Amino acid sequence: MxxxxxxxxxxxxxxxxxxxxxxxxxxxxxxxxxxxxxxxxxxxxxxxxxxxxxxxxxxxxxxxxxxxxxxxxxxxxxxxxxxxxxxxxxxxxxxxxxxxxxxxxxxxxxxxxxxxxxxxxxxxxxxxxxxxxxxxxxxxxxxxxxxxxxxxxxxxxxxxxxxxxxxxxxxxxxxxxxxxxxxxxxxxxxxxxxxxxRNTFLSDKTRGLPKVRNNVERDEVGMINPCPYKGLSILLALAKKLPHIKFVTWESWGSEPEDMEILRALPNVQVLPTTLNTNEIWDRIRILLAPSIWYEAWGIVVTEAQLRGIPVIASNAGGLPEAKVGVPYCIPVKIVSGERQEALVKLMTDREAYLALVSLTAAKTRAWLEGLDxxxxxxxxxxxxxxxx
CATH class of the missing domain: 3.40.50.2000 (Glycogen Phosphorylase B;)
Structure with a gap:
């Protein structure tokens, strides 16, 4: 072949x-x-x-x-x-x-x-x-x-x-x-x-399951590819409502200069260029945001984060619920509520709740991956x- x-x-x-x-x-x-x-x-x-x-x-x-x-x-x-x-x-x-x-x-x-x-x-x-x-x-x-x-x-x-x-x-x-x-x-x-x-989700270096992070001491919420499709408006709203929480984003294919300038204007948001080493992302953040408002096909970054024990607060758009493999949080994108903000604050401030979700996230996502042909x-x-x- x-x-x-x-x-x-x-x-x-x-x-x-x-x-x-x-x-x-x-x-x-x-x-x-x-x-x-x-x-x-x-x-x-x-x-x-x-x-x-x-x-x-x-x-x-x-x-x-x-x-x-x-x-x-x-x-x-x-x-x-x-x-x-x-x-x-x-x-x-x-x-x-x-x-x-x-x-x-x-x-x-x-x-x-x-x-x-x-x-x-x-x-x-x-x-x-x-x-x-x-x-x-x-x-x-x-x-x-x-x-x-x-x-x-x-x-x-x-x-x-x-x-x-x-x-x-x-x-x-x-x-x-x-x-x-x-x-x-x-x-x-x-x-x-x-x-x-299955290789899509494995470690680039070892070709095995990635290392589970213990990022409970980290103090940043991360987002990859901030752009309108991926929920830029939701990121902006959260950053403005929660000025005491730090956000860090990595540019990618959808990131436009004018949108990045809006993000940079917020004192609690850092905008970084895309990285060749995604471990820099996983080692740094406590939580990943995936607030897409378009019809996502899968959302590989969601599954990647969860395999490493990093909780993900995602929208329920398109294939994102599948990428979440039944792990909290998957929030309706069309319903205006404080659920996303409440989840973020809880995971950033409640140490025990965060650690419990880390264990559940890593275990359930890894079991799912092991079941793939x-x-x-x-x-x-x-x-x-x-x-x-």
């Missing part, structure tokens, strides 16, 4: 769930069997260093080529034009050619992607009959139907075309029950539900090949 994975999202960092999920899937496949040869195509030079350690082949398409002569708006317009069969810029012609050539050179048995551009390239590829096409649904916004369609810039540029393309792939992977239910309810689209690879993705991919034999 030869797996070719395309990652086209810009701005992903090691603290980004999408970044880690893609890397961990290939790492997991690489570690299961000698017959699996994974390959990855992406836009971020950070990934090369991160994945070369695992023997995964990388093809880095530099963003600098596009930055100087090709605006993001032009890229989106040309992607739409390519999908719909209209004329588009020569740079997009080059991008399509590069992708297609590398697929031909690698001769994969499976191509995995979550973007419309690759979905179209693989649909018309000369070797189309020799590989299986798998679309991963990482967000409701990328689906060409439903209330969240095109809710994020760059997603779902041509709903009609993307809907037709999506219904002709060989497999559609929904990363949560929430996404699977959404796809069926709004588009009658059948998907395969599988949780992210580490070969689930491999079995599914192989089943597609077996169907033709």
């Amino acid at each position: 030869r797996v070719f994975l395309v990652q086209t999202a810009h701005g992903l960092a090691p603290s980004s769930g999408g970044f880690k999920a893609n890397i961990s899937l290939l790492r997991n496949l690489q570690g299961l069997a000698k017959g699996i040869d994974p390959n990855i195509v992406h836009h971020d030079p950070l990934v090369t260093t991160f994945t070369d350690q695992d023997g995964i082949h990388n093809i880095v398409i530099s963003r600098n080529i596009f930055r100087d002569n090709y605006s993001y708006a032009q890229y989106l317009e040309d992607t739409r034009a390519y999908l719909e069969g209209d004329e588009f810029h020569p740079i997009m012609h080059d991008a399509v050619r590069i992708y297609s050539t590398h697929i031909s050179d690698f001769r994969p048995t499976h191509v995995i992607f979550n973007d419309a551009l690759t979905m179209k390239i693989t649909a018309v590829h000369p070797l189309r009959s020799t590989f299986k096409r798998i679309s991963v649904i990482h967000s409701a916004e990328q689906l060409p139907f439903g209330p969240y369609c095109a809710g994020v810039s760059g997603h779902c540029l041509s709903a009609r075309i993307e809907n037709n393309l999506l219904r002709n792939v060989d497999g559609i992977w929904a990363v949560s029950r929430a996404i699977q239910d959404y796809a069926w309810e709004h588009g009658r689209l059948k998907t395969k539900f599988m949780i992210h690879s 580490c070969r689930a993705h491999e079995k599914w991919l192989l089943s597609m090949v077996d169907e033709n034999e």
Whole structure:
């Protein structure tokens, strides 16, 4: 089995769930069997260093080529034009050619992607009959139907075309029950539900269960990727209502300069750049906030924190309740109440309540992880090949 994975999202960092999920899937496949040869195509030079350690082949398409002569708006317009069969810029012609050539050179048995551009390239590829096409649904916004369609810039540029393309792939992977239910309810689209690879949640260094923290002496509440989608308004409200509590945030793909300036204006909020070492986050904070107001696909950072015994106060948006695995706190996002504030104050001031939740959080999340089938993705991919034999 030869797996070719395309990652086209810009701005992903090691603290980004999408970044880690893609890397961990290939790492997991690489570690299961000698017959699996994974390959990855992406836009971020950070990934090369991160994945070369695992023997995964990388093809880095530099963003600098596009930055100087090709605006993001032009890229989106040309992607739409390519999908719909209209004329588009020569740079997009080059991008399509590069992708297609590398697929031909690698001769994969499976191509995995979550973007419309690759979905179209693989649909018309000369070797189309020799590989299986798998679309991963990482967000409701990328689906060409439903209330969240095109809710994020760059997603779902041509709903009609993307809907037709999506219904002709060989497999559609929904990363949560929430996404699977959404796809069926709004588009009658059948998907395969599988949780992210077990490796996604393990320690990068040891490849085993991460160390449980004892952060009862810490005095900061943390949040990763502060932006409107992720509940920036809730963070701001909490920080203003609780000036005696310290908050620390780490920027990521959704963080905009103007929003970060608003946060920096608050005396009890510290804004930090994204970090290559996420242990810096887990060693520092007492509580993690995940107050998303959009339809989260899973919320990998929630599960990561809980495995380390760090309590998480999350919204019940999309797949976040699944990521919480039944551990408090999961608070309705559409109901205005003081529940989130009360939970935060309790965990910051009640030592015994905090320690009890640390033990429950670590034990229950670790038991959940141990129950995952580490070969689930491999079995599914192989089943597609077996169907033709």
